[in-house]
Amino acid sequence: MTTGTTRTVEVELSTTGLSPDGKPQRVPLVVGGDMATAVAAPPALEPDLEGEHMLINIGPQHPATHGVLRLVLELDGETVVRCIPHVGYLHCGFEKIGEYRQYNQIIPWTDREDYLNSIGNNVAFALGAERLFAIDITERCTVLRVIAMELSRIASHLVWMGTTCIDIGAFTPFLWGFQERENIYNLLEGWVGARLTTSATRVGGMAADIPDKWLEGLQGFIRTFPKTIDECERMLTRNAIWVGRTVGLGVMSPDEAINYGLSGPLLRASGVAYDVRKDFPYLDYETYDFDVPVGTNGDVYDRFLVRVEEMRQSVRILEQAVKRLPDGPVNVDDPRLVLPPKHKATSEMESMIHHFKNVMEGPRPPIGECYVAVESPKGEKGYYMVSDGSSKPARWRIRPPSFVNLSAIPKMVEGHLLSDVIAINASIDIVMGEIDR
Amino acid sequence: MTAPFTIVYPGTGADATPATPKRVPAHGGPVNPSAAAIERRFPGGVTHTAVSRGETAVTVRAALVHDVIQWLHDDAGESYEYLSDVTAVEHRELARPIEVVWHLRSLRFRRFIRVKVELPKGTALSVPSVWDIYKAADWLERECYDMFGIEFVGHPDLRRILLWEQYREGFPLRKDFPLRGRLSRSEQLRNALAANPEARYSMEELSIADAFEELPADMRRRLASGEKTGE
Structure with missing residues (x-):
């Protein structure tokens, strides 16, 4: 094509x-x-089969669909005429369950939607809940959350790069990327004790402050990681096969991309410089110095370049965050929200009652609603919460970026070859846990 | 050759530099100027405007919502070109109407507005689709229909998306739907075992390619007999 x-x-x-x-x-x-x-x-072409169309089914159990996605493709020869995606194989009703859980109890569910970005989801949910409670978090917590979000952005982009390379036929960058991802998960393990399902935030703060010497580990990562990006780029950016398999595929113009509701690297590869961190900032992102990479052609190759550059920018943000990390408390000073320290809860009657009431009854936000969006590695991730004054949300809605991005796949693959469908699908960077919820 | 696109820079029409919202009050605060503009453009169309957590929500009459969103999208002074989300809310007080919610963004002016429609209980749950304005509404409206049973009139392909098409238990995010589902675990297991995963092609998909005739005879027979899948 x-x-x-x-x-x-x-x-x-x-x-x-x-x-x-x-x-x-x-x-x-x-x-x-x-x-x-x-x-x-x-090479001699096959004789034209006179417009006979073939129906082909990819998935739901197929390694190149990045999860349980099923695509029904109508083919004319090898060209896709029509594509019908089917999702929902992982649906487990997160939003329904959220209506039966207190705000802090929802945080473990957010790990499991976009599971490549779990700590980023924790932060996003906590930001939404804090807006609903109408409280502000501490300075130290803000910077720690920025570190968490950028680390998870890098980890998610590395998985994207690795799996896309495998789809297209390269194996080495996958291993290099996963090695660095392992470093990130080691850091997260040292911080919150978990690697994938972090549940790191609480409404009003974090589950834990960073341990001693943790920042040195992070600085080591910041020092070594750009070298890995350079190596991966040397393998891919000017690689004939990579370029040949990605350039000109799945093109979306800026107007189309906006109209289809694309967000994240997909939207920026199409030449729209929309980044929630810049345009609707949160966590004081407007005070960090970083650039928003923008593509010019809106194809799979540009999406790759945008993601690689985003990783470099994330490193820049991490450097600044490490420098400015202030001392002070991590959690807000608000007994309605924050639990007493464990040693007090087990030794003092008042703290035990406080602990008991916070855990059993849960904090109650004022009546109202809010929609808080963050820039997840996949795009604009929003949490819409409606409170009726009780300790459980009346409605908890996840705005999944992958879901809206994937809905444009029929438009993107139309007219391309069957083998290009795999590359285009990979470029959307879907996580089915988030799409199906 | 695909010519390089013109880069769209959001916020080119904005006069304020964006900043992280601080000390957002639970209620009240500055109202998005678009709310007043809607009232001017559609007199009597807005039932009420509320500001919660710094976000303006405009509740409009159900018959007008398509026109309002079309105008918000088209008007150069509003320029809400990005549809973030379509969803619905059912409150725990069952007498309260179901709300359908559209979250719109103006990239140009860096504005955010929430448009709402209230559908009283006991009336037909239907609102106009905005698919003709925003293609992003395609799957979002299908999900909303899937979870709440709200019909989006004008949507070209309104069928279930996360649940399978033959799902008959109802609409899961409605408050009258029990958390554990309507069927017992044993019934759910029995249904799952009885389902025929091979016959997953729907007739609609097969007819698009006239591929029906090329199917194995047994599959053809099953589909022609109208055998339901997934039940």
Whole structure:
């Protein structure tokens, strides 16, 4: 599908071919251009099957669909004419369960929706609940949450890069990426005790402050990680196969991308510089110095470039956050919300009653509603909560970025080859836990 | 060759620099100017406006909601070009009407508004679809229909999305739906075992490619006999 429709990227082939007289020669390679000029005799095409269409089913159990996604494709030869996605195989009613849980009890559920970004979801939910309670968090907590969000953004993008490489046929960046992801999870384990299902936040603060010497570990990560990005980029950015498999696929123009409600790297790859951190800031993001990378062509390749650059920007934010991390309390000074220290709860009667009432009855926010959105690695993740004054929300709604992004997949794959469907689907960066909830 | 797009910079029409909201009161505060603009444009169309946690919610009459959102999208002074979310709220007080909620963003002016419609209990739960304005509404409206049973008139393909199409137990996010579902665990297990996972192609999908004739005979027979799947 890329014939004559794409940018030419300069590529050098590292292996040499042999000329007819046995001398080594460079093989000319044109990416995305007219292949006929590069290959003397174009391969014979299959005879046209006279418009007979074939129906093909991908998934729900298929490694390249990144979860239990099922795509029903109508093919004309190898070209996709129509795509019908089916979701819902993981549906387990998070929003319904949330109506029966106190606010702090919902936080473990947020781990399990976008499970590559669990600590980011914890922060997002806590921000929403704090807005509902109409309280402000402490300075130290704000900076710690920024560190949490950016670490989880890097971890999520690394998984995206690794799995997409595997879909397209490269294996090495996957391993490099997962090694760095392991470092991030080691840091998170040292902080909150869990790697994947972190449940790190509480309404009004965090479950735990960072331990001693933790920042040194983070600084070590900040020092070494950019090197890994460089290495991955060296493997991919100017790689002929990578470029050939990604350029010109799944193009969305800015107007289309906005109209389809895309968000996150997809929207920015299409040339819309919308980032919730910049445009509707939270956690004092407006005071950090970072750039929003924007693509120009809206294709899979641009989405890759945007995500790689976002990882570098996240490192910049982490550097600034480490520098400015203030001392002081992590939790707000509000006995309605925060539990007493454990040693007091087990030794003093008043603290035990306080603990008991907070756990059994739960804090009650004032009546009202709020919608708080954050920039998750997938896009605009929003939590809409309605309080009727009781300790459990009357309605808890997750605005899942992957769900809305995936709804545009029929538009993106239309007219592309079957093998490109895999690349386009990978570029959306879906997490089915979040889509199905 | 796809020409490089013109980059859209949000906030180009905004006069305020964005900042993290601090000390947001539970109620009251500055009202989004678009709320007053809607009242001016549609006199009598707005039933009430409320500010909760710094966010303006405009409740409009159900018949007008499509026009209001169309105008918010099209008008150069409003420019709400981004649909964040479509959802619904049913309150614990069962007498209160069900609310359908649209969350709209203006990237240009960095504004956020919540448009609401109240559907009293006992009336038909139907509102106009905004799919013709925002393509983002496609799956969001389907999910809302799936979970609440609200019909979005004008949606081209309004069927269940997260639950399977043959699901008959009702609408899970309604307050009269029990948390554990309507069927017992043993009934759910029996249904799951009796379901035929092979016959997952719906007739609609098969007819699009005229591929029905090419199916194995047994599958064709099952589908033609109208056998339900997933039940």
